[in-house]
Amino acid sequence: MNVMDPHSATRARIADAAEALFRQIGYQKTSVADIAKACAMSPANVYRFYPSKSAINEAITHRLLDTIGTELEALAAGPGTPAERMRATAAHLFRRDVELFFAEKRMHDMVGAAMTEHWGVIEGFIARVLAVWEGLLREGMASGAFRALDPAATAMSFKQCLLLWTHPILLEDCLGRGETPEGLGQQQQAALDLLLAGVARN
Structure with a gap:
């Protein structure tokens, strides 16, 4: 059983509190003072673990995107x-973006700002998404399913x-x-038909 060291445990507790507040009121309206209050500590103590509010924002965004990255790799x-797996990963990225927009709009806005x-x-x-697709392309080329590129x-x-189906701001514009x-x-499926036909070995 892995036991988190005290420093990491406190960082995780701060991140948990920040994420809960981001989901409730949005990352822009959440202050370091709000996060500190939720953790029963002073803002100065929060800054011992995160140098800025931006660092907290990035940590929460990383948590969210790390989950999606793990799903894509699976x-x-x-x-x-x-x-088929290229198609599945692209569709999953789009689906997760849509889910964020409708179910977690405040988190969607944060990812949009991050981009x-x-x-x-x-x-x-x-880089993680590109590595997934590059790996699948290499596999397809090695098997003879894709042409040499x-x-x-x-x-x-x-x-x-x-990009239209993976960028939160572009998606929001389309839905609006x-x-x-x-x-x-x-x-997106029609675009994937064209892209996959373009790499397929004739």
Whole structure:
């Protein structure tokens, strides 16, 4: 059984309190004083464990995205052809974005801000997604299902082409203009048809 050291345990307690407040009132309206009060400590003590409010924001965003990253890696390692798993991981990213928008709007807004403002945690998550897709592309090429391409560059192309279905701000804009999750999902599948046809060996 792994026992957390006191420093890590306190950091986790602060993060738990912050996440609960973010979900209740939003990350922008939550102050370090609010987090400190929820933890029964002073703001100065919170700053001993997190150097800034931005560091807390990033820690909570990392928690959320780490869960999604783990889900994507599980799908990539699961059954099905490389093409089927590419499709499944892309669809899962879109589905999780939609779930956040409707069920956890305040968390959705935080991830959107993280992407728009280029928080460091976003770079790590994007690298993780690209690694999943690059691995599946390599597997497909090795099996002869995909033609020989640069796996890293092709994974990046997939990311760029699927941005509409993975960027919280773009998704919010589409839903605000009357698009439905079902319609957007169908459009994503059509885009994936084209992308996967483009890498398939004829």
